[in-house]
Amino acid sequence: DSGVTQTPKHLITATGQRVTLRCSPRSGDLSVYWYQQSLDQGLQFLIQYYNGEERAKGNILERFSAQQFPDLHSELNLSSLELGDSALYFCASSEGQGFAGANVLTFGAGSRLTVL
Amino acid sequence: AQSVTQPDIHITVSEGASLELRCNYSYGATPYLFWYVQSPGQGLQLLLKYFSGDTLVQGIKGFEAEFKRSQSSFNLRKPSVHWSDAAEYFCAVGVPGSGNTPLVFGKGTRLSVIA
Numbered sequence: 140d141s142g143v144t145q146t147p148k149h150l151i152t153a154t155g156q157r158v159t160l161r162c163s164p165r166s167g168d169l170s171v172y173w174y175q176q177s178l179d180q181g182l183q184f185l186i187q188y189y190n191g192e193e194r195a196k197g198n199i200l201e202r203f204s205a206q207q208f209p210d211l212h213s214e215l216n217l218s219s220l221e222l223g224d225s226a227l228y229f230c231a232s233s234e235g236q237g238f239a240g241a242n243v244l245t246f247g248a249g250s251r252l253t254v255l
Numbered sequence: 256a257q258s259v260t261q262p263d264i265h266i267t268v269s270e271g272a273s274l275e276l277r278c279n280y281s282y283g284a285t286p287y288l289f290w291y292v293q294s295p296g297q298g299l300q301l302l303l304k305y306f307s308g309d310t311l312v313q314g315i316k317g318f319e320a321e322f323k324r325s326q327s328s329f330n331l332r333k334p335s336v337h338w339s340d341a342a343e344y345f346c347a348v349g350v351p352g353s354g355n356t357p358l359v360f361g362k363g364t365r366l367s368v369i370a
Contacts, residue, residue, distance in 0.1 A: 141298055172357070182345065184357035197357055229298060244358065246291075246298035 142166060143247035145230050151253045157218040160250045164211055164232030170194070171213040172233070172244060173205055177226040188213055189236045220254045227251050257282040257348045261361035268336050269369055276331040276364050278320075278346030287349035288329040289358065290320055294342045302344075305329060306351075316340070341368045 142165035152158055164171050173185040184197035188207035199205075202220075207213040217224060227249045235242040258281040268274055280286060287306050291299040303314025310322040320331045329346060343363045350356040 141300070143298070145298075181362040182360040184359075187357070195357055231299075243289075243301055243304065246300070248296070248298045 141245050141247060143168075143230055143232050143245055145228075145247035145250050147250055148248065149251045149253075151255060152220060153255055154220055154222060156220050156254075157216065158220065158252065160215040160217070160228050160230075160252075162213045162215070162230030162232075162247060164213070164230075165245050168232035168234050168245070169211065170233045170236060170242070171207055171211070172231040173199075173213070173215050174229040174231065174246075175226050176229060176249070182229070185215070194236060217252070220252075222254050225252055225254045257286055257350055257356075257359050259346050259348050259359055259361035261344075261346055261364050263364045264362070265365045265367065267367040267369060270338050271335050274331075274333045274336045274340070274366070276344050276346075276366070278329045278331065278361060280327050280329065280346075280348045282327075282348060282350070285322075285324065285351070287351055288320075288322060289347040289349070290314065290318070290329070290331050291345045291347060291360075292316075292342050293345065293363075299345060302331070336366075336368055338368045338370070341366055 144163040146161045170189045172187045175183045185199040187195040205215045229249045231244040231246045233242045260279045289304045290302040293299045305312045345363045346361040347358045349358045
């Protein structure tokens, strides 16, 4: 158990729908990162929050949004879902603000989204 | 921008044999380098990391990696593979001093272990 909790583990939904993925970071970690893992694209960075504020943005679609709440948990909202959104979505957390230095990322087990 | 190449998509080794997984990076200076392992149904677990100093880095589960600046490589090695090492392995590169530049991951190498 890495200490990063993601729910749900599996989610099956239809095109056009909206889903919310939830992440609780490891105790003491202030940063949360979202990654998308698909067979063709590999691991792609989506977005990062630090202590409630957005810190870095990657290849996140406009249909996707995220936020980090005062208790530091984060939610990734995916809307108007398309077949191509089917992927494994990982949350990671770290103590510090960014990716550099000793700020090692700890990953959750992921949420597998299937869009039919 | 930095990039990572893992040339081998899938490698099969016999249990007890040695292992080397290749990782090449593209970056103008010395980056931060990481190896992660992903077991089926699990998240990514950090095996080892290189920031500076000794170019031979020891990690968990008996893994080691060597940073070779001249070859822009950070290959992962293990002298004797166990069946439980079967997993997907990811190399990642980070930019020192850049708080907002995300880690870039390679596409991964899937390791199969046969008896």
